[in-house]
Amino acid sequence: MTDLKRLEEFSLELCGAAADVAVPIFRAGCAHEDKGDAAGFDPVTEADRGAEAVIRQLIQARFPDHGVIGEEYGTDRPGAEFVWIVDPVDGTRAFISGLPLWTTLIGLRQAGELVIGAVAAPALGEVFVGGPSGARRVAGGISTPIRARACPELSAAVISTTDPILFDVQQKRGWDALRTATRLARLGCDAYAYAMVAAGRMDAVAETGLKPWDWAAPTALVRSAGGTVTDWAGAEPSGESSLLAVGDPGLAQSMRGLLAS
Incomplete structure (x- = not known):
């Protein structure tokens, strides 16, 4: 230690x-x-x-x-x-x-x-x-x-992605479903959005096509702040990966379900 x-x-x-x-x-x-x-x-x-x-x-x-x-x-x-x-x-x-x-x-x-x-x-x-x-x-x-915040209702969540144009057709449908179910989406924040999840200002970030240097530091930070980080299927990120970072772990499963819709 x-x-x-x-x-x-x-x-x-x-x-x-x-x-x-x-x-x-x-x-x-x-x-x-x-x-x-x-x-x-x-x-x-x-x-x-x-x-x-x-x-x-x-x-x-x-x-x-x-x-x-x-x-x-x-x-x-x-x-x-x-x-x-x-x-x-x-x-x-x-x-x-x-x-x-x-x-x-x-x-x-x-x-x-x-x-x-x-x-x-x-x-x-x-x-x-x-x-x-x-x-x-x-x-x-x-x-x-700092600490990720509680967000018991999906409808109250503030979410982020860098740019929806980076998604393929299926991923874009999943993002649109998540965006519709949540309160507010912010775009263009890049990795700073993960810091805001860790600091309790935002509730989730969803990205795809990330390399290890894109997701390693944000993953460790959000987890240290009490959040959860997986790929969109719920597995540990590996190689070139999608990423879903959620401040309130109780929302992770429902968010993954929407992204897979």
């Missing part, structure tokens, strides 16, 4: 180092490349690459036996006991549009189990981290415990 708490603090250090790279570039005329294919636009910037590079350098210097899985520079020692799963700028579309809800995602897996997840919003000066100390928001040097 002591070692995990030390690694939890290290995840905050990684978020800070990534912010030092990315924030000065944000809204400073940052150019981008399109690494997408015919399936769609997928931008990458010097912030993505520079932030992941500094994250990897810090991990290598401090914990050379740890592995890393990252969006920009691939996989290194994935079979290690401790493996960091990193997305340096999640929400690059928001980043290049000047919108502040892009995040840095830092997850840690120990012996195959997610144990720490940090969702940092550098442009807003805050980090949401979940681990052995529970879930908390860190901003301005102040750490505040």
Whole structure:
């Protein structure tokens, strides 16, 4: 436990180092490349690459036996006991549009189990981290415990997805069914929406087509805050996965049923 708490603090250090790279570039005329294919636009910037590079350098210097899985520079020692799963700028579309809800995602897996997840919003000066100390928001040097909220009625739930256009036809039907059954849907928040579920401001996030660096940190964070996270079928997320993060576990089954409708 002591070692995990030390690694939890290290995840905050990684978020800070990534912010030092990315924030000065944000809204400073940052150019981008399109690494997408015919399936769609997928931008990458010097912030993505520079932030992941500094994250990897810090991990290598401090914990050379740890592995890393990252969006920009691939996989290194994935079979290690401790493996960091990193997305340096999640929400690059928001980043290049000047919108502040892009995040840095830092997850840690120990012996195959997610144990720490940090969702940092550098442009807003805050980090949401979940681990052995529970879930908390860190901003301005102040750490505040957070908890997912109770939401006993599906009709009262506030839900989110990044963009329904990312769903295929069947997934879109499921999302529409969930949207109809709930009170309010917010779009375009990327991974920041998971932080809001953990902080008790929203009730669920539904996404598809996520890679491990997209879902690892949010999964650990929401679970640390008392929520539940599965794929849309109720299984543990794995590989490229759908994701349903629910603040009140009592709503998870009914939400999965609607998404599968």
